[in-house]
Amino acid sequence: MLENLQLGLQAFFHWPNIFAVFTGVTAGIFVGAIPGLTATMSVAFLVPLTFKMNPVAGLAMLIGVYKGGIYGGSITAILINTPGTPAAAATALDGYPLAKQGKALKALKMAIYASVIADVFSDFVLILVAAPLAVVALKLGPPELTTLLILALTIVGLVSGKSLLKGLLVASLGLLFSTVGMDFMTGTLRFAFGSLEMAKGLPLIPVLIGLFAVPEILVQVEAKVRGTESAVLKKSPRAEDNRVSFKELKGCGKTIFRSAIVGTFIGAIPGIGSVISSFIGYGMAKRGSKKPEEFGEGSLEGVAAAEAGNNAVCGATLIPLLTLGIPGDSITAVMLGAFLIQGLVPGPELIGQHPAVIYGLFVALIVGNFANLTIAYFGIRIFARIANSSKALVFPTVSILCIAGSYAVQNSLFDVKTMLFFGIIGYFMRKFEFTIPPFLIAFILGPMVEERLRQSLIISGGSPSIFFTSPISLIFLSITLCTIFAMIWKNVKTSPMTT
Numbered sequence: 001m002l003e004n005l006q007l008g009l010q011a012f013f014h015w016p017n018i019f020a021v022f023t024g025v026t027a028g029i030f031v032g033a034i035p036g037l038t039a040t041m042s043v044a045f046l047v048p049l050t051f052k053m054n055p056v057a058g059l060a061m062l063i064g065v066y067k068g069g070i071y072g073g074s075i076t077a078i079l080i081n082t083p084g085t086p087a088a089a090a091t092a093l094d095g096y097p098l099a100k101q102g103k104a105l106k107a108l109k110m111a112i113y114a115s116v117i118a119d120v121f122s123d124f125v126l127i128l129v130a131a132p133l134a135v136v137a138l139k140l141g142p143p144e145l146t147t148l149l150i151l152a153l154t155i156v157g158l159v160s161g162k163s164l165l166k167g168l169l170v171a172s173l174g175l176l177f178s179t180v181g182m183d184f185m186t187g188t189l190r191f192a193f194g195s196l197e198m199a200k201g202l203p204l205i206p207v208l209i210g211l212f213a214v215p216e217i218l219v220q221v222e223a224k225v226r227g228t229e230s231a232v233l234k235k236s237p238r239a240e241d242n243r244v245s246f247k248e249l250k251g252c253g254k255t256i257f258r259s260a261i262v263g264t265f266i267g268a269i270p271g272i273g274s275v276i277s278s279f280i281g282y283g284m285a286k287r288g289s290k291k292p293e294e295f296g297e298g299s300l301e302g303v304a305a306a307e308a309g310n311n312a313v314c315g316a317t318l319i320p321l322l323t324l325g326i327p328g329d330s331i332t333a334v335m336l337g338a339f340l341i342q343g344l345v346p347g348p349e350l351i352g353q354h355p356a357v358i359y360g361l362f363v364a365l366i367v368g369n370f371a372n373l374t375i376a377y378f379g380i381r382i383f384a385r386i387a388n389s390s391k392a393l394v395f396p397t398v399s400i401l402c403i404a405g406s407y408a409v410q411n412s413l414f415d416v417k418t419m420l421f422f423g424i425i426g427y428f429m430r431k432f433e434f435t436i437p438p439f440l441i442a443f444i445l446g447p448m449v450e451e452r453l454r455q456s457l458i459i460s461g462g463s464p465s466i467f468f469t470s471p472i473s474l475i476f477l478s479i480t481l482c483t484i485f486a487m488i489w490k491n492v493k494t495s496p497m498t499t
């Protein structure tokens with residue numbers, strides 16, 4: 001391994017390769033911060049540019065875009081409550097409240113620290129134990145994935161705010177909307193109402209923009225009309241509110257590493273993704289925190305948990321790609337094409353056949369983290385000016401970006417209409433104090449749970465016993481039951497009838 005690492009260092013450390021990584025990270029942060037434009041889009045756009053580049057430089061640039069894009073979504077999530085990417089939705093839960101308290105710089109700095117620490121952890125796991133971890137991940141069949149996703153659904157109870165009942169109602173609505181479109185097994189149309197666009201299902205990004213960005217815009221417009229408009233977000237004059245102290249970073253250390261482990265595990269499983277890992281990390285952080293009541297109100301720990309959870313996926317998604325030839329998510333699926341263009345066929349023999357290129361890519365992963373930290377840190381003060389800008393400038397600009405971002409997903413006006421529809425739903429949810437995250441979690445997990453559940457039942461001939469014969473499934477089910485019992489018990493204890 002040390003010999004291969006030396007080959008990788010020699011292959012990577014040339015100025016074109018370093019420049020490619022820094023360029024990729026810069027582009028990724030910029031694209032990730034724009035609502036509707038995702039890291040997947042930017043990677044797909046840049047793949048043709050790698051045709052005539054050497055393999056290390058081309059793949060390093062795409063890695064940089066990936067890392068920068070996942071982090072970039074947190075910038076607008078924190079500053080204007082508009083996640084730039086779906087993976088940053090959990091970051092907005094505490095990031096934006098912190099910004100409203102004048103602590104935007106603190107939240108942005110914690111986001112980048114947590115992102116880089118978790119990303120480095122994930123990369124070292126990839127370098128050291130990629131092959132064994134990939135084999136373990138592949139042992140998770142439909143029954144195990146079903147129970148894992150059901151466990152993930154219990155996060156709804158942790159992000160339901162003050163009312164568990166309201167959270168469950170919103171989650172049920174999210175599950176209902178997730179069924180719109182064509183049944184993936186029978187081809188039957190569900191709730192399409194004769195619309196060809198709806199037959200494809202409701203697109204995630206317009207739904208996300210509608211639920212988070214549009215309600216914020218409508219609330220600001222309403223405040224302006226009523227004359228109750230709040231002042232522009234201001235930077236706190238206190239120095240401690242604009243930096244993350246070592247004590248605060250150390251205090252969030254356990255949360256960051258827990259989310260990093262979760263993100264690495266989730267990332268190694270093909271098809272799950274960074275959105276789920278960020279919410280799972282956030283839910284576990286709230287459950288294990290000494291101050292769970294601060295979550296959703298401006299918890300620095302919440303920002304750390306969400307950002308560590310989604311960024312830890314970056315290195316881990318390459319585990320099944322490099323060792324088994326199976327993309328871990330949509331971004332690595334696009335990157336698979338870039339590998340093949342360079343004459344590299346991902347699979348068990350890839351590292352042995354091209355050690356210099358692959359270990360050069362491993363070095364690029366680590367350098368990409370340094371680039372992400374450097375560019376983000378020095379760009380933070382520029383980003384923070386968004387919060388201090390006039391609302392008369394910020395929100396019209398955000399409105400245009402939301403429309404353009406929704407349209408850009410599939411070049412469809414239907415996606416813009418979807419964004420507006422869910423924006424109205426999100427606005428009334430805010431007015432009547434229904435929390436939005438349960439809807440989003442259920443909407444994302446719904447199709448995954450349905451697909452794996454039906455696959456499992458087909459395998460077992462319709463018998464639910466398949467979920468109780470696997471030790472891994474039993475572990476996930478046990479944790480799920482314990483979590484549900486703990487939430488019900490806590491809800492009963494805090495109910496007015498018991499006090």
